[in-house]
Amino acid sequence: MFSKFLSYFLFLFFSVICSVLAKENSNIIIDAHLTFQEAIKGTQAPKEVIDSLVLIDVEYFSFDKKLHRGQILIRKNLENDVQHIFQLIKESKFPIKKVVPIVQYNWSDDSSMADNNTSSFNYRKVANKNKLSNHSFGTAIDINPVQNPAVYSDSTISPKGAKYSPLVKGTITEDCFLTKEFKKLGWIWGGNWKSLKDYQHFEKTKN
Secondary structure (H helix, E strand, O other): OHHHHHHHHHHHHHHHHHHHHHHHHHOOEEOOOOOHHHHHOOOOOOHHHHOOEEEEEEEEEOOOOOEEEEEEEEEHHHHHHHHHHHHHHHHHOOOOOEEOOHHHHOOOHHHHHHOOEEEOOOOOEOOOOOOEOHHHHOOEEEOOOOOOOEEOOOOOEEOOOOOOOOOOOOOOOOOOHHHHHHHHOOOEEHHHOOOOEEOOEEEOOOO
């Protein structure tokens, strides 16, 4: 008798859990749902770089205050760091506009930034320089570029028309929990650089 009661109880319990999870998932807005092959299509990256990458799903609350799911291409050895950071982002409801692989922008960093897209891998050179960016290896992340632009020594701002204002939601600052958590994990914040201020940018090239 007891075993039947226990079985019935467990059935009800798991039914409720599945119902809650199904309802939660149905309320998530999908910003990206690509396969790995779709996410790297057209990249000029060599095979050894592609083989070092992983495509992961991340969830976040966007500026519409709704839960979204996106995807980010990152170097495999940094997957745990990124999952941890996005879990904190979700729990704190720090607004992230969207997280979409840059293949959706034909590999244009300018287009991705202008659309306020958070991203990592993009096999490209550093702006105005003839060397590969750390984004080329999936070891750098740009977060909310419109709120956190790159400000160069000649006062040029990228993306165009963006403005860095620490009081605006979605902006990253020195005292922001994101900056502190990234630094705990060994990442460098572009907002601390001297030659330019790249407020959107975090990178980790050493383990």
